[in-house]
């Protein structure tokens with residue numbers, strides 16, 4: 566065979582391989598770009614690289630003000646990550662970006678190693694398995710605890726189905742399990758509107774858990790809670806760790822001390838320090854901008 570023929574043959578094989586790879590949704594490199602053509606299915610998050618969430622060089626400006634400024638951060642599967650930082654540091658904005666509420670001007674945001682979150686809408690991101698808890702509880706006040714959890718089995722687009730719906734045993738078991746987890750098993754028939762502030766917060770967390778999210782984002786979850794409710798919330802989060810990944814933003818340092826492993830300090834839209842609470846509390850820069858006030 567002449568070198569020419571060899572070369573042509575090699576090219577044909579290359580072309581065939583590329584066509585096959587394209588059909589399977591893979592790129593030649595098998596690298597990060599592989600995610601671009603893959604269809605993300607709920608329940609399938611590729612964490613083989615040891616990260617459930619990955620942000621790199623994320624920036625967002627509001628009227629010229631850089632609320633998020635080259636923010637890079639990642640979270641391991643099953644981790645409970647605490648985020649602290651002064652008012653206006655960009656903590657809530659970061660959650661807005663992860664959940665698709667705010668689009669960054671630049672940067673990378675991945676869920677696992679293949680799902681580029683910037684390509685999805687807010688409801689799609691929720692369906693992919695990222696649950697978010699805002700500071701104010703948003704339960705259905707007129708409904709019972711049970712009915713709230715039952716409704717949470719359905720995402721918006723399935724509301725119609727829920728009208729003609731009867732729980733199967735798996736779903737009933739799931740509700741019972743979640744009721745137990747959120748300490749509301751004794752209040753199952755109470756109207757949500759009659760619950761204490763802390764109980765409403767737990768119910769809302771329970772509603773998120775009904776969807777079995779991979780990652781839960783919780784913004785100031787113990788604000789307004791009594792000391793006892795705060796303690797029970799700490800127990801709740803510690804029990805969720807491992808089964809879910811959690812990102813918890815809080816200003817309550819004793820709560821952070823109870824639950825934290827790694828603490829990330831945000832300031833001016835980027836990571837100022839990261840480590841155990843003791844480590845970041847001893848960091849001069851952190852004391853200056855936040856803890857020392």
Ligand SMILES: Nc1ncnc2c1ncn2[C@@H]1O[C@H](COP(=O)(O)OP(=O)(O)OP(=O)(O)O)[C@@H](O)[C@H]1O
Nearest residue numbers: 627628631632650651652653654655656657658659
């Ligand atoms: N939609 C918006 N339009 C304009 N500015 C915004 C918007 N969202 C956030 N900001 C600004 O971005 C900065 C970061 O706000 P963000 O709410 O993320 O801070 P935070 O760390 O959550 O603070 P806190 O601890 O008070 O909740 C603030 O200066 C805020 O005013």
Ligand SMILES: [Mg+2]
Nearest residue numbers: 656657658784
């Ligand atoms: Mg905030």
